[in-house]
Amino acid sequence: MISVSMKNVGKSFGANKVLKDVSLETHEGEIFGMLGPSGAGKTTIINILTKQLAIDSGSIHVAAESREIGLLLEHDGLYPRLSCIDNLIVFEDIYGSPRAKTKEMLERVGLKDAANTPVHQLSKGMRQRLGLARAVLHEPKILFLDEPTSALDPVTARGIHRLIYDLRAKGSTVFLTTHNMEEATTLCERVVLLHKGTIIEQGEPKEICERHNAVKTVMDLEAVFVKLTGEGLL
């Protein structure tokens, strides 16, 4: 069953055309990755799919109500003066989630000891983990994650990956953007490569790498991207 779809979507900011004829589909219970350098249009796609931005042309479909969606963005929207637990309690109250779930989430993202620390005292990585805990608190149908592990150390990132796998196992669709090739290759079942607002390749990571002879000792999606665009991902 299709969870998210975009058909021939175009979007411009003034004269700057940021998305050109973008079409993609994700399926229920799938971990879907979007790869591309800064300015490729990844965040714009998330903003469109979460109805923060209107499209100029084409059509979109998201098979979830807004409160069935989980969201982690670069601007985390956390309340800096409130503690980690209080930030989650706001959403616990809105969703009607049990308190035990909130505490469990803090533990799962490794913030149990920082539960009473005000958010303004947290590092960027800790804020990111708290944002993720908030995004998954209500076990969303669709989870949009914008660079979910960009500020995290490898051990914490693996913990986050486990959390994403668990959500997928419960039937959630995960739609993530990343710069991290290894993350995309190991975590995502399907990916799209986005370059200057255009999808240049899509499919399973292995299939894409094989198509472009980029399977060495490990699958190398970055090599595919460089081959197709002549540019690096960072």
Added chain:
Amino acid sequence: MNSIKAIFKKQLKDTYKNMVVLIQFFLFPVVAWVMTEMVAKSDENIPNTMFVTMMAAIFAGMGLIPLVASIIAEDRERKSLRFLVMAGVKSGAYLLGVGSVILLVSILPAFAFSFIAGYAGREFWLFTAVIMSGVAASILIGATVGIVSKNQQAATGLAMPIAMVLGFGPMIAPFNETVARIFHPFYTMQFTVVVESTYTYAWQPFAIIWANVAVLTVLFIIAYAVKGLRG
């Protein structure tokens, strides 16, 4: 209802932890008390209620308008509103939650003003009710400014001139009849009027304040319909 309760709790905790905001609620009653004790009570020509009404007008007008505007603009600027809207919080519920906290916390300074003025019984409750009605009007102005402003800086830039006019108008009014006439329909002026009328015609200031509230509600609804609250 869950949403209103959640926003109310959030705002109460946030207000309690925000010294800059918290100080606004206590600064004006303290200044009113100091001026009443040190100036009004030592000069027979100055009524004991003068500084209280002056500070109450400044509190409701100058203090609360930028405060409410900046709370909403801050939530919008740091994208917190986006997450609330995604979670299904309706804009009306958000504004009701924030407004209720400001209204609730304002009861303390309103009581303090009435106490400093030396009111008791009916007069005490009447003056407190007038201030609280003014607070409701200021919350509406602050919310309107918060809605139409892109960020906190813009909100402060827009709120300050409005607040200064509404706050300083009643201060100048006792010294200039024209100013008093111009400001008579404004709610902040009614704090002085209710004191001067010695409560014989207490319904009039209330009528004017609630007429202000009605007009401001219409302005707020228009701003809300045009701009919305999306982060």
